[in-house]
Amino acid sequence: MANRRFEMYQYRQVIVRMRLGDTDRAIARSKLVGRKKAKAIREIAWSRGWLNPANDMPADEELANCFSQSSARSQTTSLVEPYGEEVKKWNGEGIQGITIHQALIRKYGFTGSYSSVRRYLQAIDAANPEASTVLDFEPGDSAQVDFGMGPVITDVYTGESFKTWVFVMVLAWSRHQYAELVRDQKVETWLGCHRRAFEAFGGVPAGVTIDNPKCAITRACYHDPDVQRAYAECAEGFGFLINALPPREPKKKGRVEAGVKYVKSNFLPLREFRSLSDANQQLTEWVGVLGIFRPKTTKCSGGPAIRALQRGITFLVCLVANYDKSIT
Incomplete structure (x- = not known):
């Protein structure tokens, strides 16, 4: 985990989840980043006002400067991105990540690992959190x-x-x-x-x-x-x-x-x-x-x-x- 490379969209998704109220522990459970890295990202994001929902999200260039990424690295995109629309459709239909990874290999000769697909799906879910409502009842109702x-x-x-x-x-x-x-x-x-x-x-x-x-x-x-x-x-x-x-x-x-x-x-x-x-x-x-x-x-x-x-x-x-x- 310590040597893992983080893409700009992953930093962005971590900040999005923090803006929505997720704790460092919850973000770590999603396996997007570890707790220590989440804490470091939170400190930087807080100091720059990125956690305030009233403010706009920072651009990738600004993220790259803050997190010591090279300009080349800031342009790196997920290997899944070329098939993004189809992957989003499959994810919306409830198809599991392993099945999506196998389908990409079978249909397009995809060379990325399952982990790249998993991270891409996590980013989709983080950007579109599922809302839930607690049903309330009266006695005897x-x-x-x-x-x-x-x-x-x-x-x-x-x-x-x-x-x-x-x-x-x-x-x-x-x-x-x-x-x-x-x-x-x-x-x-x-x-x-x-x-x-x-x-x-x-x-x-x-x-x-x-x-x-x-x-x-x-x-x-x-x-x-x-x-x-x-x-x-x-x-x-x-x-x-x-x-x-x-x-x-x-x-x-x-x-x-x-x-x-x-x-x-x-x-x-x-x-x-x-x-x-x-x-x-x-x-x-x-x-x-x-x-x-x-x-x-x-x-x-x-x-x-x-x-x-x-x-x-x-x-x-x-x-x-x-x-x-x-x-x-």
Whole structure:
């Protein structure tokens, strides 16, 4: 790293990231430069006012003078630059750097190393940081639902081995969750899990955010998905709105995505299950004792989610008793 040659565009990208608020540690983790070099660049950039977003970025000639680069070196460009537009297109499509490097060799006889491609992609990402938004919810406003792959269970009584799925419903504000292992994703299973989740919560949220499982959505689309008839009747009976997300946008239900991962990484490992009912008994006990105390990163992280419920989360009145549909 100490003998590595730095191009002007790399210095520029380091300064751009500093102007956006990145720390030296964060820049070092991106492998653009090391922490010591980032610190040296920051001191020079600060003294010249380059870190002030109100000021213009310095020209390459000015950068070369400050960082003791020769005028010839300041004109050096990345070997990837001639293929820049195509590389940017591939990067935008989510194609990995190794694949891009191999494609450049195959199509153009590219002679540069993979590291040159990696640095070029890092510069692109640094110049176009991805924005993210924290979704905010009111108490009782929404629950998020998802399925995740569960363990293969061998029933000790029958000898049958079968795959399972873990159903998780998470209250978006408090992150209090209900989880259950099931053998399939059929409509009756989906509806039954909803009923048992509402019974466990003691109420029904105003809306339920889902992906596009076939047991709930018969035709997925961005604007007007077709809801499975039995699920629509279930929503009407319990009094909640169905919020079906657009295809391939799991980040919009990040609460339950994290909830499924938490169950799979913290409950399932190193456990033995004698049957499906035994697995669900263990899961229920774990959720009730340990699962609700998991660390949280949102504003309700001051205590266990169950305390938030006890402080008066306002749910709609549970309509289980009045729902006359047969849900197993």
